Amino acid sequence: MSDSSSRPGGKPSLGADLVIPGLAVALAIYFFATIQDLPWEATANAFAIGAILLLLVALFVVRIALKVLRGEATLGFDKLMDRPSAQWKRVGIVAAIGGFVALLPWLGFTLSLFLGMMASMLVMGVREPKPLLGTALGVAACCYLMFIALLDSNFPHGPVESLLAPLFGS
C-alpha cells in the first residue's frame, strides 16, 4: 500500500489524500438528503453504494489517523502545493478555460476560442507575437472550419460567425 512521501527526507504529507474521500462523503451525504422521502426503488442503489463508500472512507481515515498518531506522517497538503511556479500556471490555465466557457455565449465560438488560446499560451510563457497569434489564429480557424462550416454544430455564434456566414453559408 503506497503512500509516497511528497517532502524529500521528511514525513509523508497525507492531508491531500483526504480531499477525494471528503468529496465522496459530501456527495454521499447530499445524495442521502435528496432521497430520504422517496420510495425504496429510487433509494436502494444510492444507499447500497453510499454505505459501501462510507465504510471504505472510514477505513481510509482510520489508516491515516494511525499513521499520524504514530508520527509516521503529517496532515500537510504538500502533494497539491509543490512547485509554486507551476501552481500559478495551473491557476492561470484553469482561469483561461473558465473565461473561455464564460465568454462563449457572448463572443461566440471562434472569437472566444482565439482569446482562450491566447490567454493559455500567455500563461504558459509564450511571449513572441508570431507564434502566439499564429497558433491561436490557426486553432480558431481550423475549429471554425470543422465545427461551424463543416459539421454545423450548435456552438454559440458571435461576430466572427456572423461575418463569415455569407462566405460558408453557415
Next chain:
Amino acid sequence: MEWNWDLILQLTWQQFGYWWVIIPATILGIVVGALPGFNAQNTLIILLPLTLTMDVSLALTFMIAVYCASHLGGGIPSILLNIPGNGGAAATCIDGYPMTKKGLGQQALVLSFVASVFGGLIATLLTIAALPILAQIGLYMRSVEMVVVILFGLTLIAVIAARDMLKGLIAGAFGLLIGIIGTDHVYSTPRATFGFLELYDGVPLVPVLIGLFAISEALIMIEEEMIVSESGRQHSHTVRWEDTLDGLKMSLERWWQITWTGLIGLVIGIIPGAGASIASFVAYQQSRLFSKTPHLYGTGHPEGVIAPESANNGVTSGTLVPMMAIGVPGGSTAAVMMIVVQYHGIVLGPRLFTERPDLAYGVFVSMAVCYILMILTILPLARYMSRVVLIPIKYLVPLITMLTIVAAFAEREYVFDMGLALAFGLIGYVAHKTQFHVTSILIGVILGPLFEQYLLRSLRLSQGDPMVLFSSTIGNVLWAMLVVSLLLPLWREWQLSKTEADAKFGGEA
C-alpha cells in the same frame, strides 16, 4: 453457436475498404504512442467530435487503429530515448535502450514493430476463433449475475491497476455514486442534481472523460518545460535508418517467442484493469525464465525487446473482450470506445452477439485488418517518429485544454458540459496527485446506471429481498472470487511484513 464465415468474410472486405481511415489513424496512433504522457485514450477524447459524427462501425475502426498503433508507438521512445511512450512500453526500455547504445537502435525498432504487429495479430485471430464461446456468456448472465460482474470488475481494477487497493475501491465507489446522479428509473424523481436541469438525465460521460483524463493530465504536464530531457533531445536528432533487414531477420528467427508472449498479453488483457503495463512485465519475466540465455537480458538482448512489445499488443484484443462480452470495459481506452458506441444507441454486453453480430465480430475483424495494414505503414514512417517528442509543453498544454473543452460540448451541445469537464478536470488532478485511480472513477461513472438498472431489476423480482443477490450459482462463484481478490493482496502484504519482521528479528538475534 458456430462460426459465421460469411459474416466474417463480408466484414473483412468491409474493413479493407476502410483503408483510407485505417492508415491515417495508424500514423496518428504511432505519433501519440511515441509521445510520453500522451496515449490513445487522450487522442480519442480530443477526436470525439469527429468520431461521434461518424458511422458507428467506421468510428470503431478509426478508434481501434489509433489504439493498436499507439501500443506499437510507445516502444519508439523507449528504445531511442529510454523514455517509455506509455506504461506498456516501460519494460521495452530494459533491453531496447541498451541495444540503441550499442548502435543497434535500428534493429531494436524493427524488432519492436514486427513483434507488436504479429503479437497483436495472432492474439486477435485467436480471439475471433473464440468468439462463439464468448457469445454463449450472454445466455448465463441475468440481472443478479450482472450486479456481481460489475462489482467484481470494479474490484479487480482497484486491486490490480491501482497502486493502493483501498484508494482504488474508494475511487470506484465514488464513480458509481456519481454515475447514478439524475432521475431514478421508476418515478423519474431527481436525485443529487444540485438543482441543475442538465443533470436530470444523469452525468454525461464525455465531459467526465475529458475532465478526468485530458484536463487533469494537462494540469500535471505544466510542471515540465519539455517532454524530453536535454540528452533525449540530442538523441532524437540523431536517429538513423539502417540495418532494417537485419532487424527483420532477427525478428523472424524468433517467431515462436512472438507468438507465446502475444498470447500472454491476450490472457492478461482479458482481466479488467490488468493492462499493457502488467502484461509486458509478465511477458518479459516469463521470457527470461524460459530463455537459454537469461544472463543476456538487460544488456541489449533482442528477446528482451520482443517479449514486452508482443505482449503489450496482445493486450489490445484482450481488453475489448470483457467490453464486448459482458459490457464492462477492460481499461480506459475501452471505456472511451464504449462511450462512443453508447452514444450511437448501442448497448454493449451479452446480447450484442445476437442483436448486432456485425458489430461484435466487426470490432475484432477490424483489429486484425488494422494490424495487417499497419505492417505496410510503420516501416517507412518510423524514421520521423522520435521527433514528435520535441513539441514544447507551452504549446501542448493550451492545445490539449482548449481542444478537449471544445469536445466536451459535442455530446449534448450544452455549454454546461464544458464547465462540468473543467470541474472533473480539477477532481482528476487531485486524484492523480494523491494516487486515487482515475480509471476506477471513470469506469464507476460508466457502470453506475447499469448497476442501478440490474440491481433494481433483481430487487423487484425478489420483492425487495436483497438475498436474491446470492441466489444464483454463477453469481455465488463470482462473489467468492470477489472476496478472494480483496483478501489476497491483504494476505500477501501481511506475509511480506511478517517475513520482514522475521528477518529483522533474526538479524538482531
